[in-house]
Amino acid sequence: xNSPTLHIKQLSIGYHNPSSMAKGVILPPINTSLxxxxxxxxxxxxxxxxxxFLRTIVGLQPAINGMIELMGNPxxxxxxxxxxxxxxxxxxxITYIPHMKVFDMVALGRxxxxxxLGKLKMNDKMIIYDALExxxxxxxxxxxxxxxxxxxxxxxxxxxxxVQDTPIIVLDEPTAYLDIIHKYEVMDLLxxxxxxxxxxxxxxxxxxxxAHDVVDKIWLLTKSxxxxxxxxxxxLSAAFEKLVARTxxxxxxxSGEFDMGKRxxxxxxxxxxxxxxxxxxxxxxxxYKTLQNPSSIxxxxxxxxxxxxxxxxxxxxxxxxxxxxxxxxxxxxxxxxELSK
Amino acid sequence: xxxxxxxxxxxxxxLGILLLIFFAVDIFLGSVVLPFTDVWAxxxxxxxxPENIEKIIFNFRLPKAEVALLAGIxxxxxxxxxxxVFRNPLADPYVLGISSGxxxxxxxxxxxTGFWSFSSALWVQNLGMAxxxxxxxxxxxxxxxxxxxxxxxxxxxxxxxxxxGGVVSAIVGVMQYFSEATALKxxxxxxxxxxxxxxxxxxxxxxxxxxxxxLLAFLTMKWLDALMLGDEYACTMGLNVRxxxxxxxxxxxxxxxxxxxxxxxxxxxxxxxxHLTRMLFQTASHRILLPATVLLGGVVMLxxxxxxxxxxxxxxxxxxxxxxxxxxxxxxxxIFRNQRGF
Numbered sequence: 236x237n238s239p240t241l242h243i244k245q246l247s248i249g250y251h252n253p254s255s256m257a258k259g260v261i262l263p264p265i266n267t268s269l270x271x272x273x274x275x276x277x278x279x280x281x282x283x284x285x286x287x288f289l290r291t292i293v294g295l296q297p298a299i300n301g302m303i304e305l306m307g308n309p310x311x312x313x314x315x316x317x318x319x320x321x322x323x324x325x326x327x328x329i330t331y332i333p334h335m336k337v338f339d340m341v342a343l344g345r346x347x348x349x350x351x352l353g354k355l356k357m358n359d360k361m362i363i364y365d366a367l368e369x370x371x372x373x374x375x376x377x378x379x380x381x382x383x384x385x386x387x388x389x390x391x392x393x394x395x396x397x398v399q400d401t402p403i404i405v406l407d408e409p410t411a412y413l414d415i416i417h418k419y420e421v422m423d424l425l426x427x428x429x430x431x432x433x434x435x436x437x438x439x440x441x442x443x444x445x446a447h448d449v450v451d452k453i454w455l456l457t458k459s460x461x462x463x464x465x466x467x468x469x470x471l472s473a474a475f476e477k478l479v480a481r482t483x484x485x486x487x488x489x490s491g492e493f494d495m496g497k498r499x500x501x502x503x504x505x506x507x508x509x510x511x512x513x514x515x516x517x518x519x520x521x522x523y524k525t526l527q528n529p530s531s532i533x534x535x536x537x538x539x540x541x542x543x544x545x546x547x548x549x550x551x552x553x554x555x556x557x558x559x560x561x562x563x564x565x566x567x568x569x570x571x572x573e574l575s576k
Numbered sequence: 577x578x579x580x581x582x583x584x585x586x587x588x589x590x591l592g593i594l595l596l597i598f599f600a601v602d603i604f605l606g607s608v609v610l611p612f613t614d615v616w617a618x619x620x621x622x623x624x625x626p627e628n629i630e631k632i633i634f635n636f637r638l639p640k641a642e643v644a645l646l647a648g649i650x651x652x653x654x655x656x657x658x659x660x661v662f663r664n665p666l667a668d669p670y671v672l673g674i675s676s677g678x679x680x681x682x683x684x685x686x687x688x689t690g691f692w693s694f695s696s697a698l699w700v701q702n703l704g705m706a707x708x709x710x711x712x713x714x715x716x717x718x719x720x721x722x723x724x725x726x727x728x729x730x731x732x733x734x735x736x737x738x739x740x741g742g743v744v745s746a747i748v749g750v751m752q753y754f755s756e757a758t759a760l761k762x763x764x765x766x767x768x769x770x771x772x773x774x775x776x777x778x779x780x781x782x783x784x785x786x787x788x789x790x791l792l793a794f795l796t797m798k799w800l801d802a803l804m805l806g807d808e809y810a811c812t813m814g815l816n817v818r819x820x821x822x823x824x825x826x827x828x829x830x831x832x833x834x835x836x837x838x839x840x841x842x843x844x845x846x847x848x849x850x851h852l853t854r855m856l857f858q859t860a861s862h863r864i865l866l867p868a869t870v871l872l873g874g875v876v877m878l879x880x881x882x883x884x885x886x887x888x889x890x891x892x893x894x895x896x897x898x899x900x901x902x903x904x905x906x907x908x909x910x911i912f913r914n915q916r917g918f
Contacts, residue, residue: 295812315811318814322812334857335804339860
């Protein structure tokens with residue numbers, strides 16, 4: 236295996252408090268490393284210190300203790316300019332700059348590579364156009380940044396990090412503010428950057444479902460430790476349960492999804508020859524446990540006859556002498572809600 | 577890309593021509609109407625020109641035009657730097673309190689000392705006034721810089737600037753209340769701003785200071801681009817943000833402080849011209865904006881000076897009234913545009 240691009244030893248992070256000289260350590264010592272070509276998602280609850288962790292890695296704030304090694308050398312041997320050729324950063328939040336063109340915004344990434352005047356050489360321009368091509372904004376190079384959608388703006392900022400030409404790219408919540416399509420687009424882009432360009436890409440996110448599908452590794456940050464592994468490792472080793480410990484949320488290891496952990500007090504029998512996944516989903520939402528095609532029906536249990544055909548949805552509800560027919564799950568839900576009153 | 581270069585060259589060329597024209601017009605026009613041929617002869621130095629006309633041109637009109645040009649350039653560049661450093665479209669030396677500092681120095685000198693009453697030579701008084709304004713500007717600059725090390729938030733910096741400005745005006749107000757009429761009149765005239773109050777000896781002091789500020793501004797152009805995206809980006813792109821801001825504020829202070837000390841506080845140009853430049857050139861790149869601001873700043877200030885002469889009449893308006901009338905609509909436009917979040 237190749238040597239790590241980023242190696243973290245006994246790192247504790249937090250804020251130096253200037254008034255009391257006390258050190259506000261917000262995370263326990265962390266030991267981990269990342270390699271070239273790896274896409275890594277940092278997840279954890281709000282306020283746990285994800286941003287502080289990322290900011291420490293890119294050198295925006297000092298570590299309280301321990302050591303970060305970049306490309307095999309300790310962090311502190313690098314001057315600011317040398318550091319900016321190793322790690323680039325995309326921060327969270329939106330920047331509005333009047334009259335700035337997409338090309339110019341991306342061109343800012345060449346800052347560490349250009350002379351005192353900041354003049355772009357032919358080579359710089361080619362790198363910028365390549366990056367714009369990669370993020371799919373080649374045609375918008377001369378658009379005003381403020382006229383872009385949030386997804387396009389995020390891709391512009393990612394292109395800016397790309398042209399900085401660093402082996403490591405760190406992004407703080409690149410998918411926040413984005414709609415679901417743009418979230419997928421951005422994650423896919425990060426995946427390409429990591430795998431095709433062989434860069435180490437580390438980003439924090441709350442979009443775990445999407446991250447699961449693309450990342451090589453997950454860093455799960457909790458108050459007591461940093462748990463890491465492939466997404467599937469995390470599921471199998473019950474790491475995600477740690478994330479939701481002491482909350483009412485539950486992690487379903489089979490579906491790989493979180494649910495609200497609502498207590499289901501009633502039972503509903505469902506008769507169907509078809510896949511009832513979505514009926515089960517709906518019933519759970521209405522507070523019912525689902526019993527599919529049981530051999531014997533328990534007492535006092537309502538029943539549903541479910542059929543999906545080219546004529547549409549048919550749901551027959553049966554309880555004692557009552558019978559109702561529904562054609563949408565919405566109507567069924569309304570009826571059940573009425574009933575529970 | 578090619579089209580852009582042509583567009584920029586065209587604009588630069590046009591502004592350059594306009595600057596020359598306005599400079600010439602500023603010399604030709606004034607409260608006394610001079611024959612065109614005489615002015616031309618005096619400037620080119622051939623033919624015999626009446627002595628009084630030569631005097632008017634070389635002792636009054638030419639220095640005044642030069643000072644107006646320098647003031648326009650310096651205040652506009654200073655405004656551009658401050659808007660980028662503080663990432664606020666409404667920042668300028670005025671708002672940040674540098675002009676207030678200067679006013680305080682001048683007020684202390686004129687109103688506070690008994691210097692005025694046992695009147696010495698006029699040029700000593702003038703020089704003392706300018707020096708006091710200079711010192712005031714730099715003391716305020718030091719305060720702002722110290723504060724900028726503690727306050728990370730640019731908004732708080734602006735609020736601080738306004739508050740300090742308020743305190744200074746209050747103190748000056750108290751001083752005005754207790755001062756005698758002649759001193760008061762001199763101070764009030766200074767606050768209205770004037771380019772003709774700068775004699776040639778002072779121009780010799782003013783010129784190198786402005787040149788130094790401009791040199792620093794051009795050397796640090798690239799930093800401004802990086803700072804536009806905010807400190808986090810600037811820092812991770814390899815810029816030493818603290819050093820960069822300090823150098824930029826010194827440059828900005830040199831430019832604005834010098835002009836305020838010699839010409840009085842001149843408002844609104846510092847905010848308006850950088851925005852006009854951005855609108856005209858449609859770019860955010862300081863490699864274009866900075867030289868363009870230099871040209872446009874000169875053009876706008878020379879224009880203001882021409883208008884303030886009220887050509888053809890014997891009255892002259894204070895330059896501040898013209899810059900306000902020209903600058904404030906631009907500033908209001910910016911506020912409305914920002915509202916729309918464009």
